[in-house]
Amino acid sequence: MEIRSGLTLQEKLHILADAAKYDVACTSSGVDRRGREGYLGNSVAAGICHSFAADGRCISLLKILLTNHCIYDCKYCLNRVSNDTLRAAFTPREVCELTVEFYKRNYIEGLFLSSGVWKSPAYTMERICEALYLLRNEYRFNGYIHVKAIPGAPDELLAAAGYLADRMSVNLELPTGESLRKLAPNKTHKAILRPMRMVSDTIAEHRLAIGKSAQMERSRSTQRLGGGIFSGAGGRIGERADQSGFVGDARPLKAQMPAEDLVVRGSQPVNAGRESFSLPAGLRRRDLQRPFVPAGQSTQMIIGATPETDYHLLKTTQHLYQTYDLKRVFFSAYVPLNEDSALPALGTPPPLLREHRLYQADWLLRFYGFHADELLSEERPDFNELLDPKCDWALRHLELFPVEINSADYSTILRIPGIGPKSALRIVQSRRYGKLDFPHLKKMGVVLKRAHYFITCGGRMMYPTPIEERYIARQLIGVNEKENWQIRHGSKTGFRQLSLFEDFQLGA
Amino acid sequence: MTVFTCEDTFEAMMTCIYDAWASRLGHDNLRLQLEPVWQQGLFCTYVHVDADFSKAAKVVRSIQRKISYEAYRQVFLAAMSFEPDRLDAIYRFLVLGFASGRKLTQMMSRPEVVWIFELSRKANTEANYFREFTRFSQVGQVYVAHIEPKCNVTAISAAHFADRMPSEHWMMIDDNRQIAAVHPKDQAYYMTRLTGEELKQLRKTEEEEDIYTDLWREFFESIAIEARRNSECQRNNMPLWYRKHATEFQRRARQ
Helix, strand or coil, rough: EEECCCCHHHHHHHHHHHHCCCCCCCCCCCEEEEECCCCCCCCCCCCCCCCCCCCEEEEEEEECCCCCCCCCCCCCCCCCCCCCCCCCEECCCHHHHHHHHHHHHCCCEEEEEEECCCCCCHHHHHHHHHHHHHHHHHHHECCEEEEEECCCCCCHHHHHHHHHHHHHEECCCCCCCHHHHCCCCCHHHHHHHHHHHHHHHHHHHHHHHCCCCCCCCCCCCHHHHCCCCCCCCCHHHCCCCCCCHCCCCCCCCHHHHCCCCHHHHHCCCCCCCCCCCCCCCCCHHHCCCCCCCCCEEEEEEECCCCCCCHHHHHHHHHHHHHHHHEEEEEEEECCCCCCCCCCCCCCCCCHHHHHHHHHHHHHHHHHHHCCCHCCCCCCCCCCCCCHHHHHHHHHHHHCCEEEECCCCCCHHHHHHCCCCCHHHHHHHHHHHCCCHHHHHHHHHCHHHHHHHCCCEEECCCCCCCCHHHEEEHHHHHHHHHHHHHHHHCCCCCCCCCCCCCHHHHHHC | CCEEECEEECHHHHHHHHHHHHHCCCCHHEEEEECCCCCCCCHHHHHEEECHHHHHHHHHHHHHHHHHHHHHHHHHHHHHHCCHHHHHHHHHHHHHHHHHHHHHHCCCCCHHHHHHHHHHHHHHHHHHHHHHHHHHEEEEEEEEEEEEECCCCCHHHHHHHHHCCCEEEEEEEEECCCCCCCEECCCCEEECCCCHHHHHHHHHHHCCCHHHHHHHHHHHHHHHHHHHHHHHHHHHCCCCCHHCCHHCCCCCCCC
């Protein structure tokens, strides 16, 4: 380890932004807050991206580490103690100056502050809190702050961070305890899940105290649906899943995962058996008047470094949403940085398509009323490489299609490939005032190249289409192919050799 | 056919709608058009309408009361779009609207409604983009931003910045339309027209560089993951024409 004193701010920013870039969450969403005179900043619930980096990922927040000094030795991490990299640390004031000045120039929407574990979790968290406290009170910053909770830090400090920040996250890192033991010997799921549980309970308490419901608000489409993973067990969609022979929620998760994993509290509802923070000393009254973590909690998992299946990951995701009331679960395709026998070799391409499929499925859980068990099962544990999860689901349930656009209910329309929450809502609203036809749908934003295999307007399909799995699958694969290829290869190469067997499905 | 023409301002457009309606010529016998009129029709009479605040206010009030606030929002956004026929589109939308009332914006099977929906969506999307991609540079105590939007979104985006930075001096300049939103510290912002000379002076502000522009470029380059490089995705999310005034895409002046 090399410690050099007298790094310039620019060098520090280079090192600490570079070290933070593998953290995926860069959203500024979830909280609406008006600006105030004398303060700097506001917050928009939809989130605002300010730029897009060369890898196509959005830059919304100033994503930096407070320091990349770390006492832990997680095998996948660039900043592990056994790596010989240049170490640097910001002072809290430098973090504040950077945030405020970038913010005034409209470069960023706020701060994302994470950190390596410096000396001890408590010491690190204290430095983080100091920076946030300065930023909120001395620099009068009213914009978005996302802060990482360091597992193992004292409750008081975690609570203080919660009052100052808008979103908190604890990284789950890996979906099973076994993998975590293997790759991150200093971390345990128990230590990670405890602050997560406490943050979510404290959020719920604060929400109840100001007259809101204990659970975080979800999207309007989810509220409209009724079913889905955020409402209680069962519901219409759950029944449908059971009829079609899928594993329902009734089956205990313990059978699928090692005992000490996510099932620390089984599947209790969010507000049972609270264990929340006591009020931190040292904060002023004004700080305590802030809502506690108003934009909710998130977490992230690394995929592709360990042998978990997509089914396992998606089940875990659903479980996290239901049990910890998380706002988001992020997936990070593993980019090999260190050489280690327990990890994929250096130069292994990151599993970008798999990550993409998981995000698509995550959207289906959060906005479309799907359950993990409808999308995957023990027998089919991984996503189809060629088709997105929604098309894949529709193809396996052709008995439900085609759907008549002019009469089907909202939840059914939402399950048609090519139709999203917005266009589904527009369909339901506008068909009261006149019959809808395909050109209307196109204008409303329906992606007809996917949807037309599954819908009728006034009893007619757009083209004569056999409702036959192989035929539709072949057509849809053609539609998806360009997109899949782009995700997998980026735009490094422009051309590719056509393959008779792969491109025209002659082999199968 | 009678054609009512007016200037390209929201007030003039609303006045034009008022006068066209009040002319009682019948909706099918008249058309509305924005100035300048490049080519006149052979059998058309042209009537120029000047902006009148009280007439415009009456139209706005009627839209809000007799149709809905959402309809007014869509009309305003559509008026800010760059479609040449937008004024006539708005007129047709309102003809249907005053007949059908609140449900107007949901009647997506009607072409008039879809047309305005599309125009307003376009303008709204662009206003949101300029909320994101506008970059200010510091000149003394003032933060100055230059933009070149296709739709006339300066006023809409400025409302966001007025909330975001209430206690800063800042201004947003639309280089093509030569208009600016000016926000003095702790006051409401206002729109103003710039003369050619003023604009020339203000153009120079963009070359202003300080330590934070360099730091931002440094951050922008450090945050990308090389193994995931995907410029196509980047282009989809941030098309090239938005990058013209974005600090991180401008070449460093000092190097």
